[in-house]
Amino acid sequence: MTDQRTIDRDPPAVSAGSPTNPSAGAVGWSFLRSGRWAGYAAMLLIFSIACVLLGNWQFARRAEARAEIDRIDSNYGAAPVALTDELPDLATFDEDRQKWSTVEVRGEYIGDPFLARNRPGPEGVGSDLIQALRTADGSLFFVDRGWVPVDGAEAENVDATELPTPPAGEVTVEARLRASEPAISGRTTSGRAVASIELPELAKLADATGNAYTGAYGMLISESPEAEHGDLPAKPARDEGPHLSYAVQWYIFIIIAVIGVIYAAKREYRTLNAGSDEVIEQDRKTAERKRRRGPSDADIEDALLDD
Template identity: 60%
Template sequence: MTTAPQVGWSFLRTRRWIGYFALLIVFSIACVWLGNWQFERRAEARAEIARIDNNYDAAPMTLSDAVPSFTDFDEDARKWQPVELRGQYVGEEYLARNRPGVNGVGSNLLQAFELDNGTVVFIDRGWVPVSGTDVVPEGLPAAPEGETTVLARLRASEPEIPGRTSVGRFVPSINGTELAQVAGLEEDVYTGAYGQLIEEHPAAETGVLAVRPERDEGPHLSYALQWYVFILIATIGLAYGARQEFRSFNAEGESVRREDERRAERKRKRGPSDADEEDALLGS
């Protein structure tokens, strides 16, 4: 006896379709996570734009007012804030290696600046085309000697890079604590922040100074919405597949039903067969 195919939406309870629904749920969760990650990236970009707008062209502050703590720095409030420093450059130059620049990979030129009150902050005097960690070349841009006024923008001390260490006067990052150790400075050193040079008086040769950062929040919003569109597309695709299968099952079921009706009609017209009469006699 032939079993009639499934009719209606009952096929949605099969293991195959339950698996499809489970995959859709997992896919949707992943898309939501990725979409929210892009929203967070956009929020970070917009916060950076706000810092640029608020601080980049602000009036210069004193370092002690802008950075009350030697070890901590409020990046949200003070990143890009100009500060005016008076004092003198001290010690040797150091090079933060592996920095992209106008002519490829080079280094950022760093030197300690001692303020008139005896505190010390490191100044990034620009990018120079020096790569490698072997020997500091001759002819690096020399800082002014004696009393100097420096205008710089504040940046947060960079984190240490795991597995990378200082080699001579080359450092892996602009990390205030590591720079202080390499330079042999122990007290009254600003390790939470450093200054990105704008100008200095008397003027001296510098590396390539940093340019104004772009006010660009990037494509994060479109990427975030894209992940939610993927959920919609997947849902529509699954619904379309279910609809097609529904039509297929019901078309097949309707075909079987009609064949049964035709068979019953032929049987009625022929009358009862010998087997049917024997069954009737046995049942009586």
């Protein structure tokens, strides 16, 4: 018969992974090789690539805005040059170099104006008044004589006598150059109302195909003799917009995502390796750092609440 006192004195068996053997069963960082964490890494990579693309797009938008500011500074207040010197070819226009350039041209306004409809203006939506100017050499140059409060529906049937009348006879015009606008899909010309300032279309409507400036038109600055015209646009703002801050934000999102993934990996590491020598040592060092710093504001508040 077995002595009960002998049984009581025998030490209990130690199972693998029990607290008295803390390193047993520790998985380390091997969990990062799992399919789940491979998926997290793939999502982080895709998110980072998307952020880089969006950030670079914002950098490109900023570069475009800065280029526009440079054009305004160089061309908007420059002295006028003869139209034939600035545009020796009727169909070409270098927007990067020539946008906002000031030109002077002599000629005679002909025909009724065209109305480029659905244009924002000081009184809401209206139309731009586009008038053909026959130059001294016989070619047509289209001049935007300002905004008028005629909306899209009215533009199709408006009487030309209700619109500002250009000066009769020879006139000297100063204007700033703008590129021909593209056609707008699904929108067509109705009468003298056009969907955009598409110069080849205007040349066709004015029966001047092959003899009209189709690369650029002019935004009216002044004309002599003077006559009534629409509202002329203000000088464009020299503003590059928030593109730089938006671009930086996209890269900050990448950093935040990486930090989040690292934090999640450390949390899972501590959970899977709870009781291991390494985790215990980390906890000891953390407690020591807190002790050296003294109690935090939160600890003091908790103690006051307990009291």
